[in-house]
Amino acid sequence: MTDTPIPVTEEDYASYTGSDLKTPFRTTFSSFRLWLFAAMVFVSAMPILGLTIWLERSAVEKEFEAVEQKHLIVAQNLSMALSRYVMDIESFIRSRAEELEAGDRVRLTEAALNDLDIVYVTVLDRYNQIIPEQSQQGGNILLPEQGLIGELRQLADASSGKVAFSGIEKLNGKPHFYVVRKLSDDRLLLAPLSPRYVDQVQKSIAFGVRGHAMIVDARGKVVAHPNPQWQADSKDASKISIVQKMMARETGVAEFYSPPMKADMIAGFTFVPQTGWGVMVPQPTEELVLHAREVQLAGILFGAVEILLAIVVSWWLSSILSNPVSQLVATAKKVSAGNLKARTGFAIQHAPVELRALGNELDSMVDELDQQSAKLSTALAKAEAGSKAKSQFMAMMSHEIRTPVTGVMGLLDILEETRLESDQRGYIDLSRATVNGLLNIVNDILDFSRLDAGTLRIQSTPFDLHALLDEVSSLFLPAAKAKALDLTCEHDELLPEIVTGDLQRTRQILFNIVGNAIKFTDSGSVTVNTRYDPTGPVTGMLTFSVTDTGIGIPKETEDRIFEEFSQGDNSYSRQHEGSGLGLAISRRLVMLMNGEISYESKQGVGTRFNVTIPVKVEQHGND
Numbered sequence: 107m108t109d110t111p112i113p114v115t116e117e118d119y120a121s122y123t124g125s126d127l128k129t130p131f132r133t134t135f136s137s138f139r140l141w142l143f144a145a146m147v148f149v150s151a152m153p154i155l156g157l158t159i160w161l162e163r164s165a166v167e168k169e170f171e172a173v174e175q176k177h178l179i180v181a182q183n184l185s186m187a188l189s190r191y192v193m194d195i196e197s198f199i200r201s202r203a204e205e206l207e208a209g210d211r212v213r214l215t216e217a218a219l220n221d222l223d224i225v226y227v228t229v230l231d232r233y234n235q236i237i238p239e240q241s242q243q244g245g246n247i248l249l250p251e252q253g254l255i256g257e258l259r260q261l262a263d264a265s266s267g268k269v270a271f272s273g274i275e276k277l278n279g280k281p282h283f284y285v286v287r288k289l290s291d292d293r294l295l296l297a298p299l300s301p302r303y304v305d306q307v308q309k310s311i312a313f314g315v316r317g318h319a320m321i322v323d324a325r326g327k328v329v330a331h332p333n334p335q336w337q338a339d340s341k342d343a344s345k346i347s348i349v350q351k352m353m354a355r356e357t358g359v360a361e362f363y364s365p366p367m368k369a370d371m372i373a374g375f376t377f378v379p380q381t382g383w384g385v386m387v388p389q390p391t392e393e394l395v396l397h398a399r400e401v402q403l404a405g406i407l408f409g410a411v412e413i414l415l416a417i418v419v420s421w422w423l424s425s426i427l428s429n430p431v432s433q434l435v436a437t438a439k440k441v442s443a444g445n446l447k448a449r450t451g452f453a454i455q456h457a458p459v460e461l462r463a464l465g466n467e468l469d470s471m472v473d474e475l476d477q478q479s480a481k482l483s484t485a486l487a488k489a490e491a492g493s494k495a496k497s498q499f500m501a502m503m504s505h506e507i508r509t510p511v512t513g514v515m516g517l518l519d520i521l522e523e524t525r526l527e528s529d530q531r532g533y534i535d536l537s538r539a540t541v542n543g544l545l546n547i548v549n550d551i552l553d554f555s556r557l558d559a560g561t562l563r564i565q566s567t568p569f570d571l572h573a574l575l576d577e578v579s580s581l582f583l584p585a586a587k588a589k590a591l592d593l594t595c596e597h598d599e600l601l602p603e604i605v606t607g608d609l610q611r612t613r614q615i616l617f618n619i620v621g622n623a624i625k626f627t628d629s630g631s632v633t634v635n636t637r638y639d640p641t642g643p644v645t646g647m648l649t650f651s652v653t654d655t656g657i658g659i660p661k662e663t664e665d666r667i668f669e670e671f672s673q674g675d676n677s678y679s680r681q682h683e684g685s686g687l688g689l690a691i692s693r694r695l696v697m698l699m700n701g702e703i704s705y706e707s708k709q710g711v712g713t714r715f716n717v718t719i720p721v722k723v724e725q726h727g728n729d
């Protein structure tokens with residue numbers, strides 16, 4: 107019927123249930139919320155973590171791959187630029203050689219030489235002397251030393267008519283190449299070449315922190331390098347493994363240890379085909395790792411932020427799911443503790459639909475329970491009122507009956523005083539016994555009604571305990587004798603004389619139990635034993651044990667004998683007087699006195715009733 111939650115407000119809920127909606131449960135290790143939260147974080151964080159680890163692992167690898175290609179491309183580009191430059195020089199020198207072979211002289215402008223960084227162009231005869239009429243005019247021509255000229259001549263011879271480039275050598279103390287070409291008549295065309303352009307090409311490359319380019323000649327001597335000293339000294343780098351690869355005209359990427367840089371390096375390397383110069387683009391591997399670390403760090407940071415986000419969202423989501431469950435449990439707990447006004451209502455308004463349905467069902471159940479309980483309470487109140495009215499009626503009636511019965515007793519007494527025949531006197535005795543029995547029953551009913559209505563009060567006055575026991579024995583002796591039973595009253599020596607309690611009610615209980623013992627014993631004995639156990643200086647427990655050798659109480663009736671109007675063995679009891687109220691009244695009286703009543707019995711052997719009641723005494727024992 108009700109799909110929507112019961113519309114109570116947060117305040118209503120708190121006043122109904124006394125519960126704080128926000129924190130009905132603490133989050134402990136075993137709580138639903140923590141499990142939910144852990145599962146959500148696990149599920150969301152695992153892929154992020156995996157991604158981060160993968161990113162972290164592959165960053166260095168990727169960096170190396172990317173850099174390997176880049177470095178090689180740069181080296182190849184440099185090599186191409188140098189190659190074109192070398193080709194330009196070759197073609198220039200070739201043209202000059204052709205002019206010379208045609209008998210002409212070298213005719214050049216300064217501009218043309220400057221363009222190509224050629225210092226001069228000269229022609230040497232077979233004695234290595236300048237042939238002035240063929241050589242470039244003007245300018246100071248400074249020849250290299252004779253030994254070098256010899257080597258250059260050999261190079262030109264070996265190149266069989268082609269333009270040849272020497273390795274890096276000195277001219278006037280500075281590094282230069284020499285371009286040579288063999289001419290007819292053992293002449294030699296000689297042109298020193300400044301490595302300015304090569305240097306310029308090298309300088310154009312700088313990347314990372316220490317990434318650079320290096321150019322060596324075919325013998326592995328440094329032509330261009332960021333270190334000016336190496337460059338000025340034409341440092342021999344032929345020992346470095348990668349330089350050896352370039353000298354062997356190889357192209358590729360390699361990692362190597364650079365003693366001058368004191369670092370592991372990675373370099374793309376190649377060579378210039380015409381001259382055999384090596385071109386390499388190295389960078390310390392440490393820089394790559396550092397760059398990769400930056401990527402890794404960014405990845406880890408990203409992962410951490412993602413995980414943090416996952417944690418926050420999971421915590422929030424887990425609360426959305428677990429709070430309604432906690433509220434349901436809290437409400438159920440309150441209901442089971444007896445608070446039928448507790449409802450989930452407001453608490454689960456925003457919960458997922460299934461939980462809301464569960465909450466609504468619970469609310470409906472509690473509604474039903476509340477209504478039933480209200481009905482029951484009303485019925486109970488009615489029943490109680492009815493029972494009270496009945497008790498009051500019984501009390502009133504027994505009171506009303508007692509008056510005329512007492513009147514009848516008085517009349518019988520008066521009648522006994524008159525002159526009577528002996529059989530008439532016998533009738534009067536019989537009438538008195540009958541009226542006495544009636545009076546006892548009426549008194550029992552009156553007592554019981556008072557007990558039921560809660561109007562009977564226990565008195566506390568000092569009385570003579572020994573006198574009470576004497577009264578018992580003298581009252582019941584005739585009845586015992588009539589049945590040939592031994593009635594014994596015994597007590598321990600320390601039994602106090604005077605105790606404070608309710609004499610009338612103690613007597614009533616004792617009379618009932620002893621009366622029953624005699625009533626339900628056909629032969630043997632009835633013993634009344636009285637004990638006193640001190641519990642404090644002026645308080646103690648008084649116990650009466652009444653033991654008989656009578657018929658005993660059958661097991662199947664033991665639950666009933668303390669109930670009102672109940673008689674154990676009905677067939678047998680029918681032979682005896684009794685209302686079935688005696689033990690019921692005794693038990694209630696003992697309870698009112700804060701005492702205990704119990705019995706032990708064996709059918710055909712006998713019964714022992716024990717009554718223990720608290721009393722006060724003036725003094726204990728011998729004091």
Ligand code: ADP
Nearest residue numbers: 622623626658667673674675684685686688689
């Ligand atoms: P009644 O008026 O019948 O004596 P009681 O309440 O005093 O009512 O006793 C209830 C029943 O308990 C008796 O009817 C009897 O069956 C059983 N009963 C009580 N005392 C004894 C006893 N000493 N021996 C055997 N049965 C007993």
